[in-house]
Amino acid sequence: MKRKRDSPDAVTMSACVDDGNSSSGTEFEVFLSFRGPDTRLNFTDCLYQSLVKAEVRVFRDDEEIRKGKKIEGEILHAIESSKIYLPIFSRNYASSKWCLRELTHMLESSSKANDKVILPVFYDVNPDDVKLKTQLYLNALKKHQKKLSHDEVWQWREALTKVARIKGWDMKDKSHGEIINTIVDEVLTKLMKRMRNLPDHLVGIHDHVEAIMDMLNEGSCDVRYLVIHGMGGIGKTTLASVVFNKISNQFQGCSFLLDIRESTQQGRIVDLQKQLLLEILQGGSLGIQNSIDVGINTIRERFRGKKVLLVLDDVGNRDQLSKLAGKSDWFGPGSRIIITTRDINFLPIKGKDKESSFQAHSQEFQIYKMTEMDSFHARQLFIKHAFRMDLPPHDFVDISRQITTKTGGLPLALEVIGASLYGESKKFWKGTLQKLELVPNQEVFNKLKISYDMLEPHQREIFLDIACFFIGEDRLHPYYMWKASNYFPTRELPVLTRMSLIKNYDRLWMHDQFRDLGREIVQREDINFPGKRSRLWEPKIAFDVVRMKEGTDKVIALRLTRLCQEHSFTSEEFSKLVNLRYLKLECKNLVGDFKNLLSKLTWLSWSNCPSELNATNLCLEKLAVLRLLGINITEDWAGWGSCLMSENLKVIEINSMSGLKRTPNFSKCLNLKRLVIRQSTNLLVVDGSLFKLEHLKHLEIISYGSLKRDDCDLCPVSFVFDSLKSL
Numbered sequence: 001m002k003r004k005r006d007s008p009d010a011v012t013m014s015a016c017v018d019d020g021n022s023s024s025g026t027e028f029e030v031f032l033s034f035r036g037p038d039t040r041l042n043f044t045d046c047l048y049q050s051l052v053k054a055e056v057r058v059f060r061d062d063e064e065i066r067k068g069k070k071i072e073g074e075i076l077h078a079i080e081s082s083k084i085y086l087p088i089f090s091r092n093y094a095s096s097k098w099c100l101r102e103l104t105h106m107l108e109s110s111s112k113a114n115d116k117v118i119l120p121v122f123y124d125v126n127p128d129d130v131k132l133k134t135q136l137y138l139n140a141l142k143k144h145q146k147k148l149s150h151d152e153v154w155q156w157r158e159a160l161t162k163v164a165r166i167k168g169w170d171m172k173d174k175s176h177g178e179i180i181n182t183i184v185d186e187v188l189t190k191l192m193k194r195m196r197n198l199p200d201h202l203v204g205i206h207d208h209v210e211a212i213m214d215m216l217n218e219g220s221c222d223v224r225y226l227v228i229h230g231m232g233g234i235g236k237t238t239l240a241s242v243v244f245n246k247i248s249n250q251f252q253g254c255s256f257l258l259d260i261r262e263s264t265q266q267g268r269i270v271d272l273q274k275q276l277l278l279e280i281l282q283g284g285s286l287g288i289q290n291s292i293d294v295g296i297n298t299i300r301e302r303f304r305g306k307k308v309l310l311v312l313d314d315v316g317n318r319d320q321l322s323k324l325a326g327k328s329d330w331f332g333p334g335s336r337i338i339i340t341t342r343d344i345n346f347l348p349i350k351g352k353d354k355e356s357s358f359q360a361h362s363q364e365f366q367i368y369k370m371t372e373m374d375s376f377h378a379r380q381l382f383i384k385h386a387f388r389m390d391l392p393p394h395d396f397v398d399i400s401r402q403i404t405t406k407t408g409g410l411p412l413a414l415e416v417i418g419a420s421l422y423g424e425s426k427k428f429w430k431g432t433l434q435k436l437e438l439v440p441n442q443e444v445f446n447k448l449k450i451s452y453d454m455l456e457p458h459q460r461e462i463f464l465d466i467a468c469f470f471i472g473e474d475r476l477h478p479y480y481m482w483k484a485s486n487y488f489p490t491r492e493l494p495v496l497t498r499m500s501l502i503k504n505y506d507r508l509w510m511h512d513q514f515r516d517l518g519r520e521i522v523q524r525e526d527i528n529f530p531g532k533r534s535r536l537w538e539p540k541i542a543f544d545v546v547r548m549k550e551g552t553d554k555v556i557a558l559r560l561t562r563l564c565q566e567h568s569f570t571s572e573e574f575s576k577l578v579n580l581r582y583l584k585l586e587c588k589n590l591v592g593d594f595k596n597l598l599s600k601l602t603w604l605s606w607s608n609c610p611s612e613l614n615a616t617n618l619c620l621e622k623l624a625v626l627r628l629l630g631i632n633i634t635e636d637w638a639g640w641g642s643c644l645m646s647e648n649l650k651v652i653e654i655n656s657m658s659g660l661k662r663t664p665n666f667s668k669c670l671n672l673k674r675l676v677i678r679q680s681t682n683l684l685v686v687d688g689s690l691f692k693l694e695h696l697k698h699l700e701i702i703s704y705g706s707l708k709r710d711d712c713d714l715c716p717v718s719f720v721f722d723s724l725k726s727l
Contacts, residue, residue, distance in 0.1 A: 027057065027077065027078070027081050028057050028058065028059040028078050028081050028082045029056050029057045029058070029082060029083055029084060029187075029191055030051060030056055030057070030058045030059070030082055030083075030084045030085075030086060030187060031058075031059050031061070031078055031079055031082040031084070031085050031086070031102075031106065032044060032047070032048060032058060032059065032060045032061065032086050032088070033061060033085065033086070033087040033088065033099055033102045033103060033106065034061075034087070034088040034090070034093070034099070035088075035090050035092045035093045035095070035096050035099055037092065038090035038091060038092050038093070038123070038124075039088055039090050039123055042176075043088065043123060043171075043176055043180075044060070044088055046176060046177075046180055047086075047088075047180050047183060047184075048060050050180050050181070050183075050184050051184060051187065053278075054184050054187075054188060055278075056184075056187060056188070056191065059078035059082065061075060061078070061098075061102065075102070076105070079102065079105050079106055079109055080109055082116070083115055083116055083117070083190070083191060084116070084117055084118075084119060084187055084190055084191065085106040085109075085110065085116070085117070085118045085119070086119055086120075086121060086183070086187075087099075087102075087103055087106065087118065087120050087121070087163060088121045088123050089120060089121065089122050089123055089125050089129075089130050089164075090123045090124055090125065091124055091125055091136065092140075093125075093137075094136075094137040094140035094141060094156075094160065095140045095143070097144065097148070100144075100156040100159070100160075103156070103159045103160070103163060104155050104156060104159040106118060107159045107162060107163060117190060118163055118166055119166070119168055119169075119183070119186065119187075119190075120163050120164065120166055120168035120169075121168055121169050121171065121179075121183070122168060122169065122170045122171060122172075123171050124171065124172075125137075126170070126172070127164050127168075127170065128164075130160050130161075130163070130164035131160070131161050131164040131165070132157060132160060132161060137160060141153055141156065141157060144156070169182065169183060189249055195245050195248070196241035196242075196244050196245055196256060197241075198238065198241055198242060198245070199238060199415075201381060201384040201385065201415075202238070202242070203373075203377050203380050203381040203384065204373055204374070204376075204377030204378075204380070204381065205235070205238065205239060205242060208235075208239050208368075208370065209239065209242055209243060209246070211368060212226065212228070212239065212243050212338075212368060213243070213246070213247075215366050215368060216243075216247070216336055218247065218250065220334070221333040221334050222328075222333070222334075223328035223329075223331050223332075223333070223334075223335045223336075223337070224335075224336050224337070224366070225325075225328070225337045225339065225365045225366070226336065226337070226338050226339070226365075226366050226368065227338075227339045227340075227341060227344060227347060227365055227366065227367045227368065228240055228338065228339070228340045228341075228368050228370060229340075229341055229342070229343075229344050229367055229368065229369050229370065230342070230369060230370030230371065231342060231410075232342055232412075232511075232512055232513045232516070233410050233411065233412030233413065233448075233511065233513040234370045234371075234372065234410065234411060234412075235370060235411045235412075236313075236340040236341075236370055237258075237313050237314070237340055238411075239370065240256075240311050240313065240338050240340050241256070241311075243338065244256055244309065244311055244338070247309065247336075248309055250309075251307050251308055251309040251334075251335075251336075252306045252307045252308060252332075253279070253280035253281065253303075253306055253307075253308045253309075254279065254280070254308065254309045254310075255275070255276050255279035255280050255308070255309075255310050255311070256279075256311040256313070257272055257275060257276060257310075257311065257312055257313060257324070258313045258314070259313060259314050259471075259472075259512065260272060260312055260313060260314055260315050260316070260320050260324070261314045261315065261316035261317075261320065261512075262314070262471070262512065262515070264316070264319075264320050267562055269292055269295075269320070269323055269324075270290050270291070270292055270295055272323075272324060273292070273295030273296075273298075273299065273323065273324065274295070276299065276310070276324060277295075277298060277299065277302065280302075280303060280306065280308055280310075281302060292323055295323070296322075296323055296326065299324070299325075299330060300326075300327075300330045303330055303331050303332065303335075304329070304330060304331065304332060305332050306331070306332045306335070307331075307332045307333065307334040307335055308331055308332065308335045308336075309335070309336050309338075310324075310325055310331075310335070310336070310337045310338070311337075311338045311339075311340075312324060312325060312337065312338070312339045312340070313340050314340055314341065314342075314512060315339050315340070315341045316341070316342075316343070316346075317346050318346040318347075321339070321346075325337045344367060347365050347367075371409075372408060372409030372410060373409040373410075373411060373414070374409070375404070375405070375409070378404050378407065378409045378411075378414055379400065379401065379404045381411060381414045381415065381418070382400065382403065382404045382407070382414045382417070382418045383400060383418070384418070385414065385415050385418030385419045385422065385500075386400065386417075386418035386419070386421045386422055387422070388422065395426070396426070396429070399426075399429050399430065399433060402433055403417065403421075403429070403432065403433055403436060406433070406436040406437065406447075407436075407447065408447075410447070412448070412511055412513055413447045413448060415500050416448060416451045416499065416500045416501070417432070417436075417447070417450065417451065419498060419499050419500045420432070420450075420451050420454055420499050422498075432450065435450050435453075436450065445516075445517060445520060448513060448514060448517045449517060449521070451499055451500075451501060452501075452517065452518075452521065454499070455495075455496075455499075455501075456492075458487045458488060458492055459492045459495055459496060461482075461485075461487060462482055462487060462489065462492050462493070462496065463496060463501055463502075463518060464518050464521065464522060464534070464535060465478065465482070465535075465557065465582070466478075466496075466502060466508050466510060466518070467510065467514065467515045467517070467518025467519055467522075468518060468519060468522060468535045468537045468557065469535070469537060469557060469559065469582065469584070470508050471508060471509055471510060471515060472507065472508065472509060473507070473508050474507055474508075475489075475493065475507065475508045476651075476674070477625050477651050477674075478508070478603075478625075479493075480624045480625055480650040480651055480673075481581070481582065481602045481603045481624050481625050483624070484602040484622060484624035484648050484650075485581055485602055501514055502514075519537070522534055522535050525554070526554075529550070530542075530544075530545050530550075531545045531550035531551045531552050531554075531555065532552050532554045533554060533555065534554055534555065534556050534557065535555070535556065535557040535558075536555060536557070536558050536559065537557075537559045538559075539559065539560070539561050539562045539563045539564065540563055542558055542559055542560050543560060543563050543564050543567070546558070546560065546569060546573045546574070546577075547567070547573065549572065549573055549575075549576070551573075551574075551576050551577045552576055552577075553576065553577070553578050553579050554579075555577050555579065555580060556579050556580060556581050556582065557580070557581065557582035557583075558577070558580060558582065558583050558584070559584040560583070560584065560585050560586065560587060561584060561585070561586040561607065562586060564585075564586055564587045565586055565587065565588065565608060566588055567587055567588055568587060568588045568589040568590070568591045568614070569585075569587055569589075569590055569591070570590075570591045570592045571590075571591070571592030571593050571594050571597055571615070572592065574594070574597050574598065575597065577597075577598075578597075578599075578600070579600055580598060580600060580601055581600050581601060581602045581603065581622075582601075582602070582603040583598070583601055583603065583604050583605070584603075584605040584606075585604070585605065585606040585607065586606075586607040586608055587608075588608075588610065589610045589612070589613065589614045589615075590613065590614060590615035590618070591614045591615060592614075592615060592616070593615075593616050593617050594615045594616065594617055594618040594619075595616075595617035595619070597618075598618070598619075598620060599619065599621065599622065600622055601620055601622060601623055602622050602623060602624045602625065602648070603623075603624065603625045604620065604623060604625070604626055604627070604643065605625075605626075605627040606627070606628050606629070606630075607629045607630075608629065608630060609628050609629060609630030609633055609637075609639075610630065611630070611633065611634060611637065612638065613637065613638040613639040613642075615639075615642075618639070618642040619642060619645065620642055620643055620645065620646060621645060621646050621648075622646060622648055623643065623646040623648065623649055624646070624648050624649060624650050624651070625649075625650065625651040626643050626644075626649060626651065626652045626653070627651075627652075627653045628643075628653070628654050628655065628656075629655040629656075630655075630656060633654065633656040633660050634656075634660060634661070635660060635661060635662040635663075635664060637664075640664045640665070644664060644665070644666065644668055644669055645668050646668075646669070647668070647669070647670060647671055648671065649669045649671065649672055650671065650672060650673045650674065651672075651673065651674045651675075652666075652669070652672060652674070652675050652676070653676045653677075654676070654677045654678070654679070655678045655679070656677075656678070656679040660677075660679045660684070661684065661685060662684070662685040662686075662687060663677060663684070663685070663686050663687045663690060664687065665687055665689050666687065666689040666690055666692075666693060667689040667692070669693070670692075670693070670694070670695070671695050672693050672695060672696055673695055673696060673697045673698065674696075674697065674698040675690075675693075675696060675698070675699050675700070676698075676700045676701075677700070677701045677702070677703075678701075678702045678703075679702075679703055684701070684703045684707055684708070685707075685708045685709070686701075686707060686708065686709050688709065
């Protein structure tokens, strides 16, 4: 069986098996059914590529290679797992037994589930042809009747006539590009790809939404900026998400950029530009690479004629805004840019800095101020989280009112404290109330810290790790690190989720107030001496601590990036960091004798990894997660022996731009579960040890050339892929 992949230029192999820790989901979202000779190399290929660029999981079948009489195996799974079916009716569609069998099965599948839909495309035929009102498809069915059973052909007749009555797209005299864009928009809408996930309990938000809708003035053709302003945890992002879901289908392109302030502090403004271009244009980042100025110019040029909806969440300063949505003339008529922020001092509103780069006189920045919840809605929200019902038990009425009053109407605090009290005894409630009474109402930090104080020691460690390093990360990689540290992430992560300390169990995320809470807790471990803190994530502070040899055995996690690129760290600089278990590097090299150093390291991420490693006696025997990124990482790199010696190793990611021509020897990594290799050489030799990894659950090799097993001649990718699948 052959399946076409995302890019004609890249060889992409993916063998994924549920490892028991992640929830299984739909493998495909869209199933394309078409007659190969009619449309494979034109319309269908363009539609397929557009859907893939919009991050839709598409199965593209080719009936020309099918044999046998029954739909089975991957085809059957693809049809049954997909939510949207796109049959492309061409002149010879009905002449294909496989196309008709697929169509019949799609119709059966959609009739059994309310969430499945068929969207027909009439490529070079009329709906009447498919309804069998003309001879075109009738003649094809008559030919089938001579060789096949009457019942099967009759099922095909029924399927054709039923699907033809569904509203679809008639391609006659229509631009392919225009129709494809329309189809992609419809698919994204059906899949709710543009919709934001909302909290289970939305209380007191209706009036806010109505006020925002009035200010947006949807019918107006001007470009409008609307700013939702308020303190952290007040519900700005939730309000923006509700409005986004309500109006996103009225725009040609939509994008919701989260945590801009945090991303900018990590030097990821170009990533935000790429995400914006990807979501609005449903395509790639258009080669902006790592140039902010190119990104600005590309956004301005490509969005000028589009009506877009853009949400910029948690904007912290003028510079961030200027690089994403600097001026109203960047966008087409009717566009709306919604900004959430804690501070409006940087905004170019009238009466402020007239010389601002945003030209305040030419833009309308409307401000919507969010305030704390009134007592009625605050109590309602608290009760929903504390009791999972609309009214509290009679004997909890008074204490519920007292606790609600102490939270100060902050939705985040109401949600967190309420969730932490769910199912607890009256005595526990009274203890919580006593803690709240000791905390000044104005200090949100202390209110939120009550939830942190309720955690067990391992839960606290995981919470602090996420707050400092793993927001936005797929939880599976740090899961292995925590497990290697003898924590219990399978049990602890659900606890953090239920207490609302983290959101979205599969991809780690927490509200910025909790991120700040966690980092403040770490900073208060020692206000004056950073080297005595458990975690150092700010590049300058971490670099200074290590360079000045001020680190201590208290430090367990360290991020040395950005400012450290041209520095080679010595063994002496790491000599006191004996308990380090997490290290993220972006340095020139490691130098010196590392014997007995980094012996507890469970996570190593090294960007700009040098081709020559100057460290000796480096022994990472506890390593669980390894990520390497380097322009000239080769198969002869001296660090392979140090990094690939751990039986605890569960995850390996290797990104080599040009140097790697052969995969390293994995013979000592017998418990490896996830392996990703990305490189761009003309030939990648796959080491035979890869085929002996019995515990491997996820394999991804992306190469822009050919693949070769080390024990056989150059062979087709399909042969290597089949060998890897045997794992």
